[in-house]
Amino acid sequence: MTTFLLFVGTILFLVGIHEGGHFLAAKGLGIAVEEFALGFGPPVWARQRGETRYSVRIFPLGGFVRLAGESEAATEVPFERTYYGQPAWKRFVLSLCGPLANVVLAVAVAVGAILGFGLPRPQVAGLVPGKPAAEVLQVGDVILAVGGRPAWATDDVGARIRALAPQPVPFRIERGGEEMEVTITPTFSPADGRYLVGAYFLPQIVLAEIEALSPDAPLARAGFAPGDRIVSACGEPVSSFYDLYAIWEDGCRETVVDRAGDRLDLPLPDSVDDLLEGTSFRTLAPRYERPAPAEGVVLAFRQIADAMVGFVATIRGLITRSIPAGEAVAGPVGIAALLGEGMRAGPVVLLLLVALISLNLALFNLIPFPALDGARTVFALYEMVTRRKVSPRVEMVVHAVGFAILFGLLILITFQDLRRLFG
Incomplete structure (x- = not known):
């Protein structure tokens, strides 16, 4: 339940920041905003303030800012205050402000996490x-x-x-x-x-000491038990799991184990999967330090830059099929699982994960696919370059088709996440 609430709160917060960027830009550019909504589906709360309706909807998987004239529904707002009544440069700026808000948030959260808790x-x-x-x-x-x-x-x-x-x-x-x-x-x-x-x-040390062991785990069948500490393998001293793994990679399968002061000779399995399956090794906590403020800011920006490079590399890999989609894409269930792991890992990891999700939300929306902000910038750029305006009706249809495709992909990815999570 805690993971679910964390997921809902995080998504609503990040979507709220994203849509807030569009909302404030629209207000600043003189475009009428008919509704600011968090979530999709039937509203569970709504309030009218001035010309804008604010609502929270039942499915917390997104949100939207509905601008006057953006759909074919009748509006009493003068044409010069509607979305399609704006010059192309205003629509271009408006489309970028949502992703920009998420990028700014990602940087702020990363800086705050690093300076506040250390690395x-x-x-x-x-x-x-x-x-x-x-x-x-x-x-x-x-x-x-x-x-x-x-x-x-x-x-x-x-x-x-x-x-x-x-x-x-x-x-x-x-x-x-x-x-x-x-x-x-x-x-x-x-x-x-x-x-x-x-x-x-590595940031933390994994000891060659078994903390937990499933009864049917391969190591359990080999005679290992919780609390066992592997002290040597094939005559080489072992101080950590990675010492053990390095010796195991060289073909060693013989270990000396300390069990409550007694020494036992026990074999290791031949498969790395069998070495890890159903087994948890004791891990020492990482050592955190706060960097100097200037260095912390640089580290935060480096994290953001590395994440951007990684996002672009992932998109390229998906296009060239060098990266399987199942390994690179996560839906709501996958994101919730990541947030749960981040919460257990500590505040720094959780906050950096939130920053990464915010950044990915920004970059994903900049992809020039119908219904995303990137497509809206393309339409605006086309008009700015060619001086020819795409029919609003055509653009609406394109975005509607894109939204339907994205919704279908979301369902497929969710099923994939569930299958990956529960086998």
């Missing part, structure tokens, strides 16, 4: 035996800087290392409350086709 520092979550990092780093080391640049969990530490390779890479770390400088020289991995130091850098 996790990357930590050494695991080491690959025989690799350069294993000689210098220890599991649990906190990475403060890489190559002279501050390191945060939102950064790709591996990408920073590869950018400096093959030269030695300076690290500033914290170990046991003390800061120190170390240097690691990456080595080229033919199997991966890139330079690596042989360490897993």
